Amino acid sequence: MTTAKDNYVLDLENNRRGYALNRMFGSFRHAENRDEFAADEAAYCDHYGLTSEQKKVVLQRDWIGMLDLGASIFYSFKLATMDRKSMQYLGGVFTGMTAEQFAEALQAGGRKFG
Amino acid sequence: MTTAKDNYVLDLENNRRGYALNRMFGSFRHAENRDEFAADEAAYCDHYGLTSEQKKVVLQRDWIGMLDLGASIFYSFKLATMDRKSMQYLGGVFTGMTAEQFAEALQAGGRKFG
Amino acid sequence: MAEVIWGLATSHVPSIGAAMDNHKTGDPYWKPLFDGYAPAREWMAGHKPDVAVVVYNDHANAVGLDLVPTFGIGTAEAYDVADEGWGQRPVPRVTGAPELSAHLVRELMDDSFDIATFNQLDVDHGLTVPLSVYCPDPGDAWPCAVVPVLVNVIQYPQPTAARCFALGQGLGRAIRSFPQDIKVAVFGTGGMSHQLAGARAGLINTEFDRMFLQAIETEPAKLAALTREDYIRQAGTEGIELIMWLVMRGALSENIRRIHDTYHVPASNTAAALALFEDLGTVSR
Amino acid sequence: MAEVIWGLATSHVPSIGAAMDNHKTGDPYWKPLFDGYAPAREWMAGHKPDVAVVVYNDHANAVGLDLVPTFGIGTAEAYDVADEGWGQRPVPRVTGAPELSAHLVRELMDDSFDIATFNQLDVDHGLTVPLSVYCPDPGDAWPCAVVPVLVNVIQYPQPTAARCFALGQGLGRAIRSFPQDIKVAVFGTGGMSHQLAGARAGLINTEFDRMFLQAIETEPAKLAALTREDYIRQAGTEGIELIMWLVMRGALSENIRRIHDTYHVPASNTAAALALFEDLGTVSR
Numbered sequence: 133m134t135t136a137k138d139n140y141v142l143d144l145e146n147n148r149r150g151y152a153l154n155r156m157f158g159s160f161r162h163a164e165n166r167d168e169f170a171a172d173e174a175a176y177c178d179h180y181g182l183t184s185e186q187k188k189v190v191l192q193r194d195w196i197g198m199l200d201l202g203a204s205i206f207y208s209f210k211l212a213t214m215d216r217k218s219m220q221y222l223g224g225v226f227t228g229m230t231a232e233q234f235a236e237a238l239q240a241g242g243r244k245f246g
Numbered sequence: 247m248t249t250a251k252d253n254y255v256l257d258l259e260n261n262r263r264g265y266a267l268n269r270m271f272g273s274f275r276h277a278e279n280r281d282e283f284a285a286d287e288a289a290y291c292d293h294y295g296l297t298s299e300q301k302k303v304v305l306q307r308d309w310i311g312m313l314d315l316g317a318s319i320f321y322s323f324k325l326a327t328m329d330r331k332s333m334q335y336l337g338g339v340f341t342g343m344t345a346e347q348f349a350e351a352l353q354a355g356g357r358k359f360g
Numbered sequence: 361m362a363e364v365i366w367g368l369a370t371s372h373v374p375s376i377g378a379a380m381d382n383h384k385t386g387d388p389y390w391k392p393l394f395d396g397y398a399p400a401r402e403w404m405a406g407h408k409p410d411v412a413v414v415v416y417n418d419h420a421n422a423v424g425l426d427l428v429p430t431f432g433i434g435t436a437e438a439y440d441v442a443d444e445g446w447g448q449r450p451v452p453r454v455t456g457a458p459e460l461s462a463h464l465v466r467e468l469m470d471d472s473f474d475i476a477t478f479n480q481l482d483v484d485h486g487l488t489v490p491l492s493v494y495c496p497d498p499g500d501a502w503p504c505a506v507v508p509v510l511v512n513v514i515q516y517p518q519p520t521a522a523r524c525f526a527l528g529q530g531l532g533r534a535i536r537s538f539p540q541d542i543k544v545a546v547f548g549t550g551g552m553s554h555q556l557a558g559a560r561a562g563l564i565n566t567e568f569d570r571m572f573l574q575a576i577e578t579e580p581a582k583l584a585a586l587t588r589e590d591y592i593r594q595a596g597t598e599g600i601e602l603i604m605w606l607v608m609r610g611a612l613s614e615n616i617r618r619i620h621d622t623y624h625v626p627a628s629n630t631a632a633a634l635a636l637f638e639d640l641g642t643v644s645r
Numbered sequence: 646m647a648e649v650i651w652g653l654a655t656s657h658v659p660s661i662g663a664a665m666d667n668h669k670t671g672d673p674y675w676k677p678l679f680d681g682y683a684p685a686r687e688w689m690a691g692h693k694p695d696v697a698v699v700v701y702n703d704h705a706n707a708v709g710l711d712l713v714p715t716f717g718i719g720t721a722e723a724y725d726v727a728d729e730g731w732g733q734r735p736v737p738r739v740t741g742a743p744e745l746s747a748h749l750v751r752e753l754m755d756d757s758f759d760i761a762t763f764n765q766l767d768v769d770h771g772l773t774v775p776l777s778v779y780c781p782d783p784g785d786a787w788p789c790a791v792v793p794v795l796v797n798v799i800q801y802p803q804p805t806a807a808r809c810f811a812l813g814q815g816l817g818r819a820i821r822s823f824p825q826d827i828k829v830a831v832f833g834t835g836g837m838s839h840q841l842a843g844a845r846a847g848l849i850n851t852e853f854d855r856m857f858l859q860a861i862e863t864e865p866a867k868l869a870a871l872t873r874e875d876y877i878r879q880a881g882t883e884g885i886e887l888i889m890w891l892v893m894r895g896a897l898s899e900n901i902r903r904i905h906d907t908y909h910v911p912a913s914n915t916a917a918a919l920a921l922f923e924d925l926g927t928v929s930r
């Protein structure tokens with residue numbers, strides 16, 4: 133598992149790199165697409181033209197890897213929602229905590245930097 | 247047949263009025279939609295939620311009526327293209343000429359106003 | 361002529377809407393936040409606008425990444441509530457104010473703002489949660505019509521804070537030149553500090569938020585001078601949503617009065633706040 | 646640093662592209678138009694840019710009526726040629742210049758232009774016909790990369806002519822601040838007078854066109870002062886496309902030289918013209 137960068141900013145270059153990935157996540161707005169993805173995740177990734185790297189991080193639920201390959205958190209969160217994972221769970225993944233630890237850190241006033 | 251207004255400007259109000267109409271014409275970008283329209287024009291109009299007035303002018307190829315109900319010429323021209331009608335033909339309809347007369351008026355330097 | 365009667369700044373966290381929809385506002389986790397809203401809600405209930413101009417951003421629900429406009433205005437007669445993956449929120453459809461929308465678009469275009477028009481739009485939590493903050497129990501219909509004003513905050517480069525403040529000033533002028541005697545409220549939504557992704561996920565910067573919450577009233581030009589990078593560093597990659605508060609602030613006159621504010625950590629991953637300002641108008645009355 | 650080497654104003658009538666695609670440029674109907682292009686084409690062939698910034702509008706092919714941005718910039722690595730209902734034009738795919746695009750977007754946003762980004766875009770005759778006017782026989786690939794700049798001219802309110810001229814000036818500054826030594830040409834497309842629909846269909850206003858063709862060089866500010874209504878009344882509902890020439894003109898320096906122009910009536914329903922200007926730069930050389 134790689135370490136997350138401090139910040140992920142969806143600039144135009146990342147938008148290009150992550151284009152297929154975010155387009156696929158965006159398709160999950162529609163219930164029938166969610167069902168189709170669930171039925172055969174790999175085929176669905178291929179249909180949306182993901183690179184093999186992008187496909188791998190999706191299938192493995194490597195949430196940091198997705199960001200590194202251009203995913204926007206607002207888009208990859210749609211995959212998390214299908215998996216019934218919360219934003220706190222993802223926060224834990226990004227910061228090396230459990231969802232509970234992460235939620236507690238917020239409850240305690242949030243994480244401080246700088 | 248009604249007389250055309252001097253100018254048709256697609257303002258926001260006309261965009262709203264013509265929304266279903268222009269959305270249907272826009273769908274003709276895709277060949278399979280053109281085929282589906284050709285197979286049953288009335289059903290296709292209903293599917294796109296045209297009002298009965300809008301449906302009538304489409305089925306009757308009342309090109310002025312379409313404009314009066316909010317069509318943009320760039321959109322209704324897609325229907326004309328399917329019918330193999332030229333922009334000169336439409337120009338004739340709008341001005342009470344044949345396509346040939348209209349093309350001749352252009353050839354002679356265009357129509358002058360004001 | 362139309363007048364701007366108040367401006368509301370509020371976070372638009374989806375879980376705030378979910379807490380209301382699932383009747384959890386009395387739970388220990390949520391009670392402090394909603395208690396903080398109470399005085400503002402009471403005042404607003406006594407000062408009802410005809411139209412709410414709601415400045416917000418879409419979150420991957422109605423705006424894709426193929427075409428990303430910087431500023432947009434909804435021009436429709438009605439807006440459906442988006443399905444964000446867990447079904448539509450159980451709130452009323454949003455009624456538009458298309459004549460006011462068309463007036464605002466025209467005036468802002470003539471005032472050198474390059475506005476995209478959303479002639480069809482499903483509105484997500486960014487717009488519906490603020491409406492619920494204003495009006496928790498709408499019943500069958502929201503108590504006012506709505507003009508959505510969309511700002512890109514997701515794709516970099518976002519508009520600068522200065523440009524957002526300028527847009528607000530143009531919006532205020534445009535509203536006040538609308539030739540109908542209606543009362544308008546302006547909502548600036550999003551924030552406060554939060555970051556969803558990356559090693560800094562969970563960031564909360566209370567000092568920055570407290571400064572912002574004060575300065576939005578007294579020193580908006582100071583906030584408008586901050587760069588994109590300032591907002592991201594200090595308030596987090598999603599805290600940059602705060603630039604939308606500046607649109608609201610710009611639309612108010614110089615003559616405002618703070619009715620109420622509240623600040624609470626956390627609402628999910630976010631520092632949530634509300635600040636309500638009455639607009640006393642450009643002339644005394 | 647990048648430099649703007651020339652600006653081309655040209656009509657983008659679909660039938661001009663079709664005449665080339667169908668080898669009819671020698672027909673009596675078309676020969677006068679293409680003969681008029683010849684000196685400009687010859688000069689441009691000796692002054693090849695690395696990138697063409699093409700200011701154009703889409704015609705119901707890639708931009709719908711749901712979301713209508715005022716100004717947009719393509720940011721993609723490549724752009725497919727749109728199928729406008731009679732199949733794709735037999736011309737090469739368009740190669741983008743994404744680094745320049747990103748630079749232009751960033752600079753223009755910081756310069757108070759509210760730019761929509763087209764991260765995915767099929768380009769229609771509005772862009773490909775001007776490329777064909779520049780380069781009639783591209784073979785397998787166009788001779789330069791392209792940055793599409795899109796302007797809404799179909800939905801009212803269009804941006805004002807003054808705003809288009811200002812955008813051009815910002816665009817010129819942004820191009821000249823790009824830190825790579827590349828040569829850039831700017832295309833302003835559309836026009837001249839024409840009207841497709843309504844009782845005034847077939848309108849051609851030669852006096853207005855001739856005035857415009859001169860003033861675009863010497864008095865652009867005069868053209869920028871005309872209102873939307875002026876353009877529609879004088880040049881026709883579609884003649885308002887001429888505001889896109891002002892974007893090109895704004896991007897050039899004050900120090901320009903007219904290489905060639907030509908004017909011909911009709912190309913289908915349109916008065917077609919071309920005007921080519923060398924940019925001699927802001928300093929003498």
Ligand SMILES: [Fe+3]
Pocket residue numbers: 372417419486550551601
């Ligand atoms: Fe948000």
Ligand SMILES: [Fe+3]
Pocket residue numbers: 657702704771835836886
């Ligand atoms: Fe055009």
